[in-house]
Amino acid sequence: MAKTRRGRRNVKKNNQQDDDRGTIERADMDNERFTAYYRAQNIIPDDQWEIFMESLRRPLPTTFRITGSREIAHTLGNTIKETYVPLLNNVIFEDEVIPPPAQILWYPEGLAWQFNVSKKVLRRSPEFKKFHSFLVHETEVGNISRQEAVSMLPPIFLGVQPHHKVIDMCAAPGSKTAQLLEALHANDTATSTSIPPGLLIANDSDARRSHLLIHQSARLPSPAFMVTNLDASIYPVLRSGTTDKHRSVKKTPRQLLFDRILCDVPCSGDGTLRKNIGIWKRWQPMDGNGLHGLQVRILQRAMRMLEPDGRIVYSTCSLNPVENEAVIAAALNSNPEFELVDVSSQLPELIRRPGITTWTPTVHRSIDTSYTSWNTFIETIPEEKRAESKMFETHWPPSNSDSLNLERCMRVYPHIQDTGGFFVAVLERKSNHEPSTSTHAPKRGVEEADVTAPETKKPKLEIPISPHQLDEVPGANMSPAESAATAEIDTIMDEGEPTAELSQARSTAHTGKLKVSDPSFKEMPYTFVAPDDPALATCIQQLNLSSDFPSSNVLVRNPEGEAVRSFYLTNDLVKSVILNNDYTRMRLMTSGTKVITKQEAGRGMDAHFRILGEGLPVILPYVNSEAIMTADFPVLKILLQTYYPLCASFPEPFKSAIEARSAGSHIARFPASQSSDTTLSRELVFPLWKSKISVALMIDKKAKSALILRLFGEDITIPAREQGTRKRLEAIDATAPDQPNDPEVGENGRDEDADEDDIDTE
Numbered sequence: 133m134a135k136t137r138r139g140r141r142n143v144k145k146n147n148q149q150d151d152d153r154g155t156i157e158r159a160d161m162d163n164e165r166f167t168a169y170y171r172a173q174n175i176i177p178d179d180q181w182e183i184f185m186e187s188l189r190r191p192l193p194t195t196f197r198i199t200g201s202r203e204i205a206h207t208l209g210n211t212i213k214e215t216y217v218p219l220l221n222n223v224i225f226e227d228e229v230i231p232p233p234a235q236i237l238w239y240p241e242g243l244a245w246q247f248n249v250s251k252k253v254l255r256r257s258p259e260f261k262k263f264h265s266f267l268v269h270e271t272e273v274g275n276i277s278r279q280e281a282v283s284m285l286p287p288i289f290l291g292v293q294p295h296h297k298v299i300d301m302c303a304a305p306g307s308k309t310a311q312l313l314e315a316l317h318a319n320d321t322a323t324s325t326s327i328p329p330g331l332l333i334a335n336d337s338d339a340r341r342s343h344l345l346i347h348q349s350a351r352l353p354s355p356a357f358m359v360t361n362l363d364a365s366i367y368p369v370l371r372s373g374t375t376d377k378h379r380s381v382k383k384t385p386r387q388l389l390f391d392r393i394l395c396d397v398p399c400s401g402d403g404t405l406r407k408n409i410g411i412w413k414r415w416q417p418m419d420g421n422g423l424h425g426l427q428v429r430i431l432q433r434a435m436r437m438l439e440p441d442g443r444i445v446y447s448t449c450s451l452n453p454v455e456n457e458a459v460i461a462a463a464l465n466s467n468p469e470f471e472l473v474d475v476s477s478q479l480p481e482l483i484r485r486p487g488i489t490t491w492t493p494t495v496h497r498s499i500d501t502s503y504t505s506w507n508t509f510i511e512t513i514p515e516e517k518r519a520e521s522k523m524f525e526t527h528w529p530p531s532n533s534d535s536l537n538l539e540r541c542m543r544v545y546p547h548i549q550d551t552g553g554f555f556v557a558v559l560e561r562k563s564n565h566e567p568s569t570s571t572h573a574p575k576r577g578v579e580e581a582d583v584t585a586p587e588t589k590k591p592k593l594e595i596p597i598s599p600h601q602l603d604e605v606p607g608a609n610m611s612p613a614e615s616a617a618t619a620e621i622d623t624i625m626d627e628g629e630p631t632a633e634l635s636q637a638r639s640t641a642h643t644g645k646l647k648v649s650d651p652s653f654k655e656m657p658y659t660f661v662a663p664d665d666p667a668l669a670t671c672i673q674q675l676n677l678s679s680d681f682p683s684s685n686v687l688v689r690n691p692e693g694e695a696v697r698s699f700y701l702t703n704d705l706v707k708s709v710i711l712n713n714d715y716t717r718m719r720l721m722t723s724g725t726k727v728i729t730k731q732e733a734g735r736g737m738d739a740h741f742r743i744l745g746e747g748l749p750v751i752l753p754y755v756n757s758e759a760i761m762t763a764d765f766p767v768l769k770i771l772l773q774t775y776y777p778l779c780a781s782f783p784e785p786f787k788s789a790i791e792a793r794s795a796g797s798h799i800a801r802f803p804a805s806q807s808s809d810t811t812l813s814r815e816l817v818f819p820l821w822k823s824k825i826s827v828a829l830m831i832d833k834k835a836k837s838a839l840i841l842r843l844f845g846e847d848i849t850i851p852a853r854e855q856g857t858r859k860r861l862e863a864i865d866a867t868a869p870d871q872p873n874d875p876e877v878g879e880n881g882r883d884e885d886a887d888e889d890d891i892d893t894e
């Protein structure tokens with residue numbers, strides 16, 4: 133584990149703590165109920181209690197992961213190791229030695245880092261300022277993702293591979309979704325994105341947070357990605373064309389089961405006290421009691437959606453056994469074919485504590501943990517009032533808790549490796565157990581609208597939901613329309629031929645005349661463009677795409693399937709899911725990735741299609757090689773320095789090459805090279821736009837700034853000339869397009885939400 137500086141933020145003599153969170157009274161970081169409750173749970177040995185509590189009062193170190201393809205990630209990792217760590221070694225600020233960033237030892241391939249300095253140091257120390265600027269730029273372009281160390285754990289234990297069908301049940305704002313996407317794209321190279329055969333559905337019941345999720349995931353464009361906006365505890369059965377072991381989609385649709393499911397469920401969040409200090413004041417144990425039911429139902433639903441040889445990871449950022457071991461125990465007892473997986477040999481550098489087998493829920497807000505079983509508690513309540521009780525049997529340890537292997541769960545405590553608090557459990561079907569998950573949905577009338585009902589005759593545990601709990605749980609309520617749609621989807625799930633309704637959904641997906649089953653869902657549908665659509669044919673011809681371009685997997689975002697503005701690309705599996713399910717029932721927010729857009733090119737020019745910067749890695753493998761120009765570093769420098777350099781301003785041979793090209797979208801490849809200015813350590817490929825007399829690099833401003841900083845260490849843009857050139861061009865070259873300042877803020881409102889995950893948390 134990285135050594136981080138402790139003690140520097142010791143509580144001041146006047147009982148105040150100054151840190152990035154403002155001046156905080158020591159008394160603000162205490163809560164009698166918290167202490168009484170967790171003391172009663174015996175999760176922390178007596179001799180460590182004070183250290184544990186003190187660690188909760190200290191701010192968290194800043195932690196981040198290097199993302200992107202393996203090649204880019206290792207290049208960036210080396211930059212940190214070889215450039216920034218030496219620069220930051222021995223920085224002295226206000227007479228204190230500030231430690232440099234350190235790798236998080238348990239994170240695979242050394243690609244996660246942490247450092248512990250205040251904002252004051254980041255702003256005023258020239259060395260840290262430089263490092264901070266590097267982090268901000270790389271974060272903006274998606275090469276670095278700021279994420280709490282413990283939150284990186286669940287996707288690691290899920291072990292996603294490119295062919296897996298994955299669902300992230302409670303995904304927003306999406307930091308773990310990003311990790312899952314990266315795993316799905318493990319075969320990407322630095323310049324091209326693979327089209328994985330698998331699938332990732334990221335779901336969240338909160339529509340606003342789902343938009344945030346879309347925004348975050350736009351950094352990792354993937355044809356294998358979908359976002360839905362549903363209550364995970366009653367996630368509907370989806371259909372897809374079945375897949376063989378190589379994941380090629382066959383025709384007969386059947387229930388889509390998942391190989392990997394992440395249940396990072398809503399929780400009371402007391403493991404995040406170090407960063408969310410407001411929790412100190414409002415913490416009370418009934419929150420955990422109230423969430424327990426929803427947590428169990430989400431996990432039970434996941435169990436029914438899993439492929440026979442699949443894996444589920446359940447996680448919370450809570451220390452409360454009622455939200456953790458109690459949920460696991462309840463789910464295991466309702467699905468005895470599942471077991472906890474022993475992952476103790478994975479990530480040996482991660483110091484964790486085993487899950488516990490005994491705990492004592494409180495039956496009262498002011499902490500009463502005296503009841504050792506539900507029976508002893510419920511007997512104290514008059515019979516006519518028992519139905520109103522908010523305490524369930526599953527809040528207590530079950531009688532078989534010793535035989536469930538709960539010690540295989542992982543508890544991560546803040547005082548051990550200077551992290552947040554966290555809980556992770558890994559579940560699989562027992563190897564000697566025949567999977568009982570059938571592809572049949574419960575029949576209407578038998579278990580109507582109860583999508584969590586087991587499909588076999590296994591004992592089932594009912595977790596009632598009180599209206600009070602529903603109010604407390606964000607997104608737990610579902611509109612009648614949603615419930616009806618969900619029940620209907622399950623009801624029409626039959627083996628064999630699809631129902632008339634599904635057939636209609638599938639056939640109309642092409643024509644755009646989809647029946648809207650949930651009128652409350654207002655997003656536009658994704659509709660496949662007919663592969664022989666004339667506009668698509670023009671686009672393929674203009675962009676010089678090869679015959680193996682998957683033109684039958686191109687979507688547009690309108691009900692008619694008209695190739696009006698932007699094209700999205702999906703893989704076969706996503707296509708199959710879209711064609712076999714009503715998009716309003718799925719509440720489908722996004723699918724595939726936007727790759728091409730129509731450029732209205734100005735006076736005297738026909739509209740042209742152009743490849744989007746973020747779409748280029750996906751499209752590149754399909755671009756005929758003669759369409760790709762090769763250029764050298766001096767050309768790149770001019771393109772980076774100037775917004776609209778004139779074609780005539782480039783050195784030969786690029787000058788003649790670009791002048792000979794027609795106006796429109798082009799691609800330039802810049803091989804790795806060394807020059808007097810800098811080293812281009814790996815090949816870069818960018819889209820260009822050629823107007824009548826000028827040419828522009830079509831990458832967004834942030835990506836451009838990050839690249840400039842990486843290559844030159846400082847901003848080399850020429851502002852005065854840039855302005856002059858822009859004005860001059862506007863006057864003489866009406867064909868110059870707008871440069872992409874933002875990666876396609878679009879039709880689907882992708883970028884409306886503010887990015888909350890910036891490295892600078894000011």
Ligand SMILES: C[S@@+](CC[C@H](N)C(=O)[O-])C[C@H]1O[C@@H](n2cnc3c(N)ncnc32)[C@H](O)[C@@H]1O
Binds near residue numbers: 283305307
């Ligand atoms: C702990 S957060 C998830 C964090 C996320 N996995 C990440 O790493 O960024 C829990 C999420 O569950 C969502 N949620 C709450 N109730 C839900 C439900 N019934 N179904 C699906 N999502 C739900 C919340 O909106 C919230 O975004």
